[in-house]
Amino acid sequence: MAITETRPETVTEHVNPWDTGEIYPSFAQTIGSGDHKTLGRLYVGLALIFGVAAWALTALSSANGVPDDGFLPDDAVFQVYTSGRVTLVLLAVLPLLIGLATYVVPLQVGASTVAFPRAAAAALWTWLVGAVMILAGYATNGGPGGGGRNAVDLTYLGMAAAIVALLLATVCVLTTIVTLRTPGMSLDRVPLFSWSMFVGGSLWMLTLPGLLANLTLVYLDHHYGLPSDFGMADGQWPQLSWAFGQPQVFAYAIPVLGVIGDLVTTMAGTRQRRRGLVLVGTGLLGVLSFGVYAQPFFNEQVREQALYVGTGVLVLLPLLLCFSAWATTMSVRPRITAASIAGLGAALGLLAGGLASALFVIEPLRLQETSAFADGLLVLVVGSTALGGLAGLLFWAPKIWGRFAGEGAGKLAALAGIGGVFLGGLPLCVLGFATRFDALADAEAALLAVAALGGVLLLLATVLTAVALLTARRGDTVAADAWGTGQTLEWLAPSPPPPGNFGQLPVVSSPEPLLDSAETEEAA
């Protein structure tokens, strides 16, 4: 008993495995790493690859409607449609933002690591296994409503694994923001991207478990011979579709507000004016985008209820609050870079998505009778989110890779992305009015062709961003504050940061600590 009654005098000192100084093969270093920078890079790389597949599937789904009888086999049309959405959200956009956050957030809050680095690594690899299961399931006639029984089950297990992994990664990022902030950095002083991840990640924690619950019911019912209606072929997707519709899609876009905010202040070289509006706007978008209750499969009247209609219209308000604050900040002439063009495109796309949301919930417009308008809304919002993620990559490229991304390829990517968001989303929104205007129904093929072109442009934007990042490896190495006007702590660390990220950090006394120190030096 003596051993247990007394606390051991010597407690084993915890040593991060990547800090031991031992030399492992680079492959082992990568797959065994718990370093947030390595994990962030892996998320980003894989999300770009899956992003190409997602936009290809989305474009294919629209293009199939152009010829009278389509070119896809009848039994594959719906699978291509759903796989585009699942891949876009679970394998491309969310992982891209989580990857960016895993890399950037610890640097922004002045932490030496992400919270729970082993859990963050486990999340990445679990998500990748889930992604492979999803794609393998779809490739073998699975997915919602698919014909292969085992393949359908495999798809759902993969989706569940991916969601659990993304939630685990989100917990790591959220805990970093809450607990690992450097002294003096109160929650209202965190950089805008970290704040937006705090709001967005909290929303994901409260809504994605709902999708997991839906998946559990669909899987169990389907696996055990359909004793209920949860697993029926034509009922599976309607139970899951809330996660890809209004208002839930805005929950995925929240971190983009932070990307744009940090981008605007850095490119304008001035403090964020009316910063409180951006913080409140981001938080308000979080409240309004809580979408787990909006499940028409279980509550047919939900789209007629005041809560759904009200949040659908009000979603414009936080976007406008943020826009007004950015506009006043941008009155100082900002630098025009690939990142700022992409950020501007993402902001305009989100605004268009907010307008589409306000129209969608107005019942007399009958936009909910077909899926076209909802599909357009999805492309506008999720496309803008993807474009915002690409803007973040171009903006933080010097910090992540130590070199600026190729500006030419980056600008082309930004322009392709802007074109893709609007060409991919607006024609589908217009097609949604076909229930009221017969002439629009006659133009269906043309509108779908333009929407497919939009999907191709978004695919191209993803590829061009990857090219811009790959060409970054050839450029000159950059200083810690690569843009010269950085305001937040990530621009204090070397580019790319070494293990441990920082040396001794000063106590933070405002949201823009780098500007504080520059002003203090000038005054001295």
Place this chain on the structure above:
Amino acid sequence: MAALARALPAPPVQRPRVLMIGTAFATAGTLMYFVTLLAVYLERRAEALASGDVWLPEGVEVPLTQPNVMLFTLIASAVTIQWAVWAISRDDRLNTYLSLGLTIVFGVAFINMASYLYTIMQFDIGANPQSVLVYAITGGHLVMLVVAMIFTGLMAFRALGGQQSSRQHDGISAAALFWHANVVVFAVIWYAIYVTK
């Protein structure tokens, strides 16, 4: 003065409660999972009753004795895990080990009773619509309990290794938080599924 300084306990370690906050986020997500499942269950049950049908199919018996015992077992486990937090915050290591061990024993007893309940309910998962919901919810809760037991066991080993003390007992507090959430989830399941049937 020196004697007074020696008599005073060392102040708590000022460090962020990383594990506690992380567990709080994970617990919030877990609760939302059960909220969604229970919302679907109650909605389907209300639909069936409103249309004049009975909810549970004929031949299915859902006794209350076993769920009552399970609830009291978990309430007892909530007491024991809080006992562990109380003990470790006073550096009472013997009571810490005893209470953590008892908590895990209560968890095993709960699983034992749950498996017995499954056998006597005769609720074939593939036979009727209600069984999918009941097994999704109760099975999900069992998974949560197993995770809570693993978490608690891991913290017990860390306490044995000397990593938990009155100055730093974040791990045991975090395990207790998740365990209490698990008890709350079962209390709702007990009322929504086993009592109201």
